[in-house]
Amino acid sequence: MYPHERSLVEKHPADQFAIVGVNSESTIEAARDAVKKNNLTWKNFYDGGTSGPISTRWNVNGWPTTYVIDSSGVIRYKDVRGDDLDAAIEALLAELNAREDDEGTR
Amino acid sequence: MPMSWILTLSVTLALTAPLPPSLHAFPADDSPQSEVTEAQQTAATAALAKLQERINAAWEEYMLPYREAKTDEEREAIQLDPKKSPTVVFLPEMLEFTRIHAGTDACLEALQEVMMMAARDEESGWVLDKVVDTVLVDFIEDEGVKELVRFAHYNPPSAANLRLLRAVADRSPHRTARASAYYSLSKILAAEKDTRAESRRLLDRLLKEYADVTFVRQTTYGDLVQGDIFELEHLQIGHVAPEIIGKKIxxxxxxxxxxRGKVVLLDFWGDW
Structure with a gap:
């Protein structure tokens, strides 16, 4: 998962795409080590364990669980992986760019 | 008293006792169940333990290449023959076990394993229907069916799975088993837009009538259902993502x- 995520961050411009992690390690030290070890460059909430407040509210019972959210903050995909994840992100970026072009020409 | 003597006795008893009429393959009629004797229970439990030991040993052997591989490259190069998987190899024997030991506690446990085995093997879909038939005839009144349905929403989707859950929900005399069936059904029905309203009705019913029933350990269905209702109402595709405010690492x-303004991959993760 990590190499794929790193490639997504490298591929897409930082002002259009971001990964936001919610880490459920049982200690903050373990969370810091995991970020360092896997060379993660993106931002992460720390949730304090698998039954932390964010995971509980988002009803997460399995890890990883992923959501893809569009530029308006709307949930558009749940738990897509691999090539499907690439395609999902590209579709939403295309929407975002089409909208920006639209506003630019108005 | 030596352990082996007890085992010998119970096995002998089981072998010499006349077989009750329900001990035949997948009874097709709803004939009343015969009482299973204590000796038959003991024999079935012992036989299942032995069978499971052999299955575990087969898994050890099947997965041996992974334990012997020294590098990631070696691990990636491993190609296991799916036809030799213990799941496929032992399925007939497990089915035979449930036939021979029909009606025992061990049989119900074996049926649960058969269901998982069959679910993992594409060509064994027909087995699921057999398992469900057996459960509905021999075990519908047994509280143990709750073990069979509790995590049934993780089984690959099948008509047999739904048939089992609906039957337990409608016909089990045990509220613990009904609660498990309602919950699994609600999870399965939540996945499709068309059935989401029914999923919600089941969740409401769980909250109203079964909130005190234990799911696992300290967690009750009441605790679980709150999260699922929130997910149905706020975490579906098309909903604005609920706000998260929290501390970073x-x-x-x-x-x-x-x-906002960016496409976001929200990733709940842990490095374990």
Missing amino acids: DGNLMQLSAF
Whole structure:
């Protein structure tokens, strides 16, 4: 998962795409080590364990669980992986760019 | 008293006792169940333990290449023959076990394993229907069916799975088993837009009538259902993502809505 995520961050411009992690390690030290070890460059909430407040509210019972959210903050995909994840992100970026072009020409 | 003597006795008893009429393959009629004797229970439990030991040993052997591989490259190069998987190899024997030991506690446990085995093997879909038939005839009144349905929403989707859950929900005399069936059904029905309203009705019913029933350990269905109702109402595709305000790993505050204007991959993860 990590190499794929790193490639997504490298591929897409930082002002259009971001990964936001919610880490459920049982200690903050373990969370810091995991970020360092896997060379993660993106931002992460720390949730304090698998039954932390964010995971509980988002009803997460399995890890990883992923959501893809569009530029308006709307949930558009749940738990897509691999090539499907690439395609999902590209579709939403295309929407975002089409909208920006639209506003630019108005 | 030596252990082996007890085992010998119970096995002998089981072998010499006349077989009750329900001990035939997948009874097709709803004939009343015959009482299973204590000796038959003991014999079945012992036989299942032996069978499971052999299955475990087969898994050890099947997965041996992974334990012997020294590098990631070696591990990636491993190609196991799916036809030799213990799941496929032992399925007929497990089915035979449930036939021979029909009606025993061990049989119900074996049926649960058969269901998982069959679910993992594409060509064994027909087995699921057999398992469900057996459960509905021999075990519908047994509280143990709750073990069979509790995590049934993780089984690959099948008509047999739904048939089992609906039957337990409608016909089990045990509220613990009904609660498990309602919950699994609600999870399965939540996945499709068309059935989401029915999923919600089941969740409401669980909350109203079964909130006190234990799911696992300290967690009750009441605890679980709250999260599922929130997910149905706020976490579906098309909903605005609920706000998250929390601390980052570095201790500073962050909020999800600050990323508006960007496409966001929200990833719940742990390195374990």
